[in-house]
Amino acid sequence: MTKSSNPDGLGQQLWKFFASVKLSVVILLSLAVTSIIGTVIPQNQNPVLYQQKFGDVLFKIFNALDIFDMYHSWWFRLLLFLLTVNIIVCSANRLKATWKIIFPKKTTYRADRFRKAKNRWTWTAGDSPENLKNAYAPWLAKRYSRYTEETSENGYLLFGEKGRWTRLGVYAVHLSIIFMVAGSLTGSILGFDGYVNIPEGKATDTIFLQNQQSEIKLDFEIKCNDFEFTLYEDSGMPKEYRSSLAIIRDNQTVAEKDIVVNDPLRFEGINIFQSSYGKMPATELNVTFTETASGLIYNKEATMGAPIEMPGNAGTLIVEDFRPNFSFRGVNLTNVFLCRLMPTEGEPRHIMIPADFPRFDAMRQGDFVISIADADFKYYTGLQVTKDPGVPLVYAGFLFMIIGCYITFFMFHQQVYVEITAAGGKTTVTTAGISAKSRPGMTAVTRRLSRQLQKRA
Amino acid sequence: MTSSEIFSIITFIYGLATLLYAVSWIFKKVLPGKLAVAVTAVAVVGNLTGIILRWIESYEMGIGHAPLSNLYESLIFFAMTIAVIHLFIEYRYKHRFIGVVASPIPFLIMAYASLPKVNDAIQPLIPALQSNWLIAHVMTCFVGYAAFAIAFGVSLMFLFKPADSPEGSGVVSRIPDFDILDDLTHQMVMFGFLFLTIGIITGAIWANQAWGRYWGWDPKETWSLITWLIYASLLHARLMRGWQGKKIAILSCVGFCAVIFTYFGVNLLPGLHSYQ
Ligand code: HEM
Numbered sequence: 001m002t003k004s005s006n007p008d009g010l011g012q013q014l015w016k017f018f019a020s021v022k023l024s025v026v027i028l029l030s031l032a033v034t035s036i037i038g039t040v041i042p043q044n045q046n047p048v049l050y051q052q053k054f055g056d057v058l059f060k061i062f063n064a065l066d067i068f069d070m071y072h073s074w075w076f077r078l079l080l081f082l083l084t085v086n087i088i089v090c091s092a093n094r095l096k097a098t099w100k101i102i103f104p105k106k107t108t109y110r111a112d113r114f115r116k117a118k119n120r121w122t123w124t125a126g127d128s129p130e131n132l133k134n135a136y137a138p139w140l141a142k143r144y145s146r147y148t149e150e151t152s153e154n155g156y157l158l159f160g161e162k163g164r165w166t167r168l169g170v171y172a173v174h175l176s177i178i179f180m181v182a183g184s185l186t187g188s189i190l191g192f193d194g195y196v197n198i199p200e201g202k203a204t205d206t207i208f209l210q211n212q213q214s215e216i217k218l219d220f221e222i223k224c225n226d227f228e229f230t231l232y233e234d235s236g237m238p239k240e241y242r243s244s245l246a247i248i249r250d251n252q253t254v255a256e257k258d259i260v261v262n263d264p265l266r267f268e269g270i271n272i273f274q275s276s277y278g279k280m281p282a283t284e285l286n287v288t289f290t291e292t293a294s295g296l297i298y299n300k301e302a303t304m305g306a307p308i309e310m311p312g313n314a315g316t317l318i319v320e321d322f323r324p325n326f327s328f329r330g331v332n333l334t335n336v337f338l339c340r341l342m343p344t345e346g347e348p349r350h351i352m353i354p355a356d357f358p359r360f361d362a363m364r365q366g367d368f369v370i371s372i373a374d375a376d377f378k379y380y381t382g383l384q385v386t387k388d389p390g391v392p393l394v395y396a397g398f399l400f401m402i403i404g405c406y407i408t409f410f411m412f413h414q415q416v417y418v419e420i421t422a423a424g425g426k427t428t429v430t431t432a433g434i435s436a437k438s439r440p441g442m443t444a445v446t447r448r449l450s451r452q453l454q455k456r457a
Numbered sequence: 458m459t460s461s462e463i464f465s466i467i468t469f470i471y472g473l474a475t476l477l478y479a480v481s482w483i484f485k486k487v488l489p490g491k492l493a494v495a496v497t498a499v500a501v502v503g504n505l506t507g508i509i510l511r512w513i514e515s516y517e518m519g520i521g522h523a524p525l526s527n528l529y530e531s532l533i534f535f536a537m538t539i540a541v542i543h544l545f546i547e548y549r550y551k552h553r554f555i556g557v558v559a560s561p562i563p564f565l566i567m568a569y570a571s572l573p574k575v576n577d578a579i580q581p582l583i584p585a586l587q588s589n590w591l592i593a594h595v596m597t598c599f600v601g602y603a604a605f606a607i608a609f610g611v612s613l614m615f616l617f618k619p620a621d622s623p624e625g626s627g628v629v630s631r632i633p634d635f636d637i638l639d640d641l642t643h644q645m646v647m648f649g650f651l652f653l654t655i656g657i658i659t660g661a662i663w664a665n666q667a668w669g670r671y672w673g674w675d676p677k678e679t680w681s682l683i684t685w686l687i688y689a690s691l692l693h694a695r696l697m698r699g700w701q702g703k704k705i706a707i708l709s710c711v712g713f714c715a716v717i718f719t720y721f722g723v724n725l726l727p728g729l730h731s732y733q
Contacts, residue, residue: 021697032686039676261584386669
């Protein structure tokens with residue numbers, strides 16, 4: 001490759017590529033379009049579900065493209081990265097020129113620029129140019145941070161200007177995006193997002209990470225003293241979930257708080273949120289076997305997960321699991337124990353025992369009807385435990401974004417001039433205004449100016 | 458009178474305003490136009506009264522909260538905001554052109570809100586909604602949506618206006634100059650963008666307060682971001698690439714489709730915005 005066909009080095013070419021607003025528009029629209037995918041295909045679900053839904057081939061393609069966790073995929077992150085580089089390069093590229101405009105060495109006003117302006121208003125006044133100038137000057141000087149006047153052949157030229165600094169607004173907006181990106185990176189590297197279920201009266205220092213099969217040990221224990229939920233009387237809708245929590249370190253309570261949704265406990269940078277709740281049975285269960293033939297009743301103590309001998313050498317039973325809600329042939333059952341029955345003769349089988357329906361197991365038509373009565377239930381509170389040191393950065397970004405948008409949209413650099421000329425015994429006054437990027441608001445500004453001045457004289 | 462009765466009445470008042478605007482537009486009459494402005498103002502006052510009354514009623518039921526907590530209440534607030542912005546523009550531009558496209562929107566929204574499938578009962582707040590951020594979030598989002606709705610109406614005018622319309626040739630010729638329409642679209646988009654931005658941000662702060670994350674890519678959040686990105690593209694195309702007129706009008710229509718989808722369509726998608 002000869003030098004002439006490639007006048008710019010690679011670095012310069014890259015710089016040019018990233019300094020273009022065309023690229024920003026393309027990236028912004030690409031982000032908008034690709035974001036749709038994740039709202040149409042539910043994210044982070046069990047792979048088996050996806051395989052069923054899409055079939056093998058599509059599943060493999062989607063999986064390779066990280067479609068099932070697309071907001072964390074390499075290509076989505078690449079788009080965000082390009083956006084950030086684009087903003088930085090663009091801003092760096094322009095800041096120097098903008099700076100020169102905001103802080104000029106000296107300012108000059110050329111009347112012919114205003115004479116060509118679109119926003120012009122002219123009227124005749126009865127007073128002399130001299131008097132008019134004296135009436136207008138203090139008014140203009142008060143409203144415009146820079147005010148100068150010149151004498152022309154047969155009159156005066158007054159110039160007012162303000163809002164140069166508002167050109168910085170757009171940099172605040174773009175900077176805010178960099179703050180947000182930095183904040184979210186900080187959060188994902190130094191923070192975590194976990195959950196833990198704690199039964200009433202119990203404490204733990206281990207939490208489980210969301211979306212990952214790992215756990216974290218905290219350097220304190222979270223204890224749930226009490227969990228309560230209340231319903232609205234009339235509608236039965238949930239009113240409040242409240243957990244009384246204590247933070248315990250070296251056997252001492254170092255913090256205590258009742259948390260509800262929207263009011264978490266914050267302790268040493270770790271936040272504990274009320275997120276769910278549930279019911280679990282006490283470990284000691286009372287299992288009742290009623291012999292179908294004789295009606296005789298046998299009671300046995302059981303613990304979850306441990307086998308118990310059934311009466312009359314019929315086999316063993318394990319209470320394996322508990323579900324507060326369980327759907328059985330379309331009927332929603334509450335407080336269901338899932339058990340495994342291993343008869344002395346025959347195949348092992350799974351059976352369910354709803355605590356609230358003691359005769360349910362009769363349907364099975366076995367030698368015994370099994371029920372679990374008077375089970376003691378306990379509530380557990382479901383807590384979300386997070387740490388995100390990036391939040392202050394993100395919130396700073398939020399603030400810059402709002403302030404910057406306001407400045408960019410509703411304030412602008414404006415220059416106005418008032419030309420006062422004596423002609424044939426009368427005085428003509430002309431106002432005109434120019435603004436950066438010919439802002440539409442400038443018409444209104446100039447119109448208001450002319451009205452105000454006409455009121456003065 | 459109860460707030461529901463007021464809302465049924467103002468639905469008709471909004472309808473009447475729409476009719477008057479149409480009459481004044483088609484027959485080039487000034488009087489119906491002036492009446493239309495007055496009628497719209499009456500509707501706004503009624504709308505606001507209804508909202509305040511509903512607020513009081515919720516306290517009387519012992520479940521007091523600002524009436525901004527469900528679809529029905531958001532629709533009512535939305536309708537009022539559009540009418541307020543519409544009146545403000547007529548005042549600023551001293552021109553009654555916008556009523557023809559702006560006044561049917563509150564009417565249609567109120568009519569939709571009175572359909573039986575929209576639950577109009579005053580419901581208690583579930584725990585996730587018990588936050589002051591809810592009020593800030595809903596209000597700012599809907600002010601933003603309202604401005605986008607008007608930008609959409611104005612963009613439609615722009616797109617339907619024939620390029621060279623000789624004076625007096627039918628109704629479309631009464632559409633104001635391209636410049637005014639283009640300018641107004643831009644103003645409304647900037648205004649809406651600021652409020653949508655604040656709306657998304659207050660939503661993020663609220664989510665961080667309630668669930669410990671400021672952004673979770675749930676469909677509603679994502680669609681509001683998509684909307685934001687579309688309008689951000691529009692603003693950049695306009696400010697930096699000098700796009701004007703038709704292209705901007707089309708982008709503004711696309712943006713409003715995204716608004717509508719964020720508002721209604723998201724419920725059709727798998728997974729739900731946790732607080733609805
Ligand atoms: C969402 C992410 C955004 C990206 C990727 C982005 C990117 C860019 C880029 C690359 C430029 C051209 C370079 C420059 O002039 O500095 C630019 C210009 C501009 N952007 Fe953005 N921007 C974003 C958000 C915004 C927002 C939210 C606003 C609204 C306030 C905004 C307003 C502007 C303006 C007014 C300019 C022209 C700047 C000038 O005249 O110097 N940008 N943007």
